Amino acid sequence: MKTIRGKLLIYFFVFVLLFQITAISIFVSSNQLTTIYHDSFERFLLLNSISHQSEVLYTETKALVSGTKSKDGMAYYVAKRKLEDEKERLSHKFENPNEIEMKNYLNLIDTFIYESELTAGFVIKDDIEQYTLHLEEARVASDYIQAAALEILDVELTDYQSFYTDMQQRNEDFFLFILLLFSTTILLAIFFALWFSKGITRPIAHLSHAARDVAKGKLTGEPVHVESNDELKVLGDAFNNMRSNIHGLVEEIKDQSELDRLVKDMELKHLQSQINPHFLFNTLNTVSKLAYLEDAKSTSKLIDSIATLLRHSLGQLDKQVALQDEVAVVRDYFHIQKVRFSERIAFKTEIDESCLDIRIPSLTLQPLVENAFIHGIETMEEGGTISLSVYQAGPEVIVEVTDDGVGMSQEQIRDLTEEMEAEKEHVGHSTGIGLANVIRRLQLYYQKKDVVEILSNPGEGTTVRLTLPKKEGEANAHPLS
Template identity: 35%
Template sequence: MNMRRMLFIVIPALFILNNAVSFFIFQSGRTVQQSYNMMLDRVLLYKQIDEQTQRNLSAINVYLMDRSSSSLELYKERNEELKELQLNLSRQEAVDSTEFNIRGFRHLLSTFISQEQSILNSLKSTAPLAYAPSYAEAEKTAVFIQEEAYQLIDLELSYYQPLYKKILVQTDMMNHWGIAVFILNTVISVLLAYWISLRITRPIQELTRTAEQISDGNLQVRPPQISARNEFRVLSEAFRQMQHNLLLLIEKEKEGLEKDRLVKELELEVLQNQINPHFLFNSLNMLSKLALLEGAEQTSDLTVSMSNLLRYNLRKLDRPVTLREEVEHAQEYFFIQQARFRERIQFEVDIDEAALDVLVPVLTLQPILENGFVHGIEGMEQGAVVKLAISCKPDEIWVAISDNGAGMSEEVRKSLLDLDTDRAPAEGEETAGKGHSTGLGTRNVFKRLELFYNKKDMIDIESEPGKGTTVIIRIPATGKEGRHVSLTDRG
């Protein structure tokens, strides 16, 4: 049984037991209270009827003396109150010992009301004291009502006295039972709480000790064996599986480190066999001077541009450069491309000098320009235009690289902007190993920009098939304080 199910059973059971005891005690007290209320209602009713008969006699006596309309109204009000009490008396259920007396009491009350009516009727007679006999009879009846009321009160108290004693005995017994059940319930609750706490804390302590030993590097420790089928058994098995996975991961990491060591050794051997970059730069410079001496100025300029381009591309990619350096590098790259395409292409620049001091990742512009040449204008025989525009906007610097070449489909455009998904390159994206000079794909350039500035949605591409392409880069104005990042995402 898991811990949740056990708690759902134990806690409601204790709650129901407490409520049952409370209900029985409450019900016993309620029974006593109802009995008291019934008796008191009848006793008070008898007393009210007695008092009301006396008030009625007083009111009719006042009316007989002054015969005023106000006295008559007062009598009628008293008479209505007495009839209301008579109606309440008829609704009362009499106990066995008072049934006969109640019946006589009702007859007396009806007689008294009839006698009052007789008094009023006798006033219509011309005889001056015609009401006197009826009034005397009414006074006698009122005395009988008073005596009968006291007798009924005594009978009620006598009838309920043994019943009350019995109820009090039962109530006292229920109180004792309630105390016993409360003590028993408390003991059971404490024992259950202790038992449940052991079932919870003991596995946690064992798992904690295991976790501490694993954190100290002891991966050979065995997690506790928990026989109960609950959450802690699942956690223990998860610990065991995690420990097994850690051991496998360590073995794989060791194998990976060994492979990396061998790869580093092979790379070192390869680098030792490669041409020294300084020797290559010096050779290009010598060729440039030789071409200049021989009068081949264009060849000399191309050789210098190629030397500068190669030197720039061999820079460390985790060091930022200014946008001005990127622009100069892009112009060197375009100079070489223009020597290849000649009059077929035209390079236009529109640059705000105030925007060129911002820091950007190295090799940001050239891969985008190269992508425009390879996939945009390379197949055009004439009229090809590539434009680089840099302008200052509020809080941003906009770099736009556009061409009037083949453009791209919407699918390719979206795939270039989707930097959060690893996938195969779409058509129109350059990748490493296809003869491009940098080996850095356009998507990788975009991703490096996001990593460098720690900002999303910096790139926008406007393109349609046959209508050219424009890549817009929105660089934050705080780019002058750009941070160094390790740029491992290379094509």
């Protein structure tokens, strides 16, 4: 992961490197100009020195001939040695002298030195004719050296004038280059500053906007996207996770609060009326008639069923129970209603015993069966049939409560759904718990909306289908307390 500090260091080193490269380029170019200028100026000095030294050597040679100085000729040899050294230096400055003038000039120096040596040699031999002749040749060679030096200097000065013009042009180009470099550097610095600051301020602005939304209570929305791969991306991802976690926590608190409210509502209804008086009256009236018409066995069975139903309905409503217990309560409820309505109402059960060990909220099935009885077939004179089916479908357990009663239209189902969402409750006769309460508790318990499905058509009956996970670990089941 790149860091903001690392990016700044990279940009800094890039700019430093560019300036260093530019400075080195300018230094190399200036050094080349200086070298050319130095070589040219040094050649001027050498040519001037050689002209002067050739005059000195001729003077010393003539003095050697005239005898005005000592016979050992030390001054002559010193002057000759200096001229040879200067000539050697000049030849090194023109290691490959292609100019004809320079070749002739070097040859003239050699000729002049040679003639001066012959003159000195014949002076030693005291051959006046020969040393006079060679002295004249030395003088002529010295004159030619002076003339040739002037010609070479004239050529060099002409070339130097061109070089000087080129140097002035280069200076102007350097000035324009430096001006362009300065402008380009400022523009690049402004561009990179804006680009880099935008890469920092834009994510911060998005985070600030999202933080204001969170402060206002808006926990949903588009996640903050940070394209850079630095600390800001880590900050953006952490903020998105935090907002998502807060949203999930708030939703969980809302669900738990609603679940607590439902449980408290159920408890209040049970405190207000533990059992519906109309249902109790009808049941006790049936018990009285059976006690009169039949022997004690049927009455005992009916009373047992009533006691089981009452015991289950008066228990703790915030507990989970096994599906097997709920099925047992429904069977007792079937028995009570079967005794009340005799052959008018039929009850059927198809139970897969392997599915009865799962846990569900208390008082789930009996209110569904009672809802089918009250709204489906109680008003039908010819009576009807209520069925309870429990079977496995893949990883889920399906519980169906079916009646062949009056049924409902799709509009009535939508109205019922809206009433449940508006928390309008239709209570049952026996427990005071209606369909909306059961469905909402199941949705909160399993944390999904499609746990209950209502299938119905007018005149064709109604089926309420529960889709429950076979294993509790596969459901995000929330405890009811």
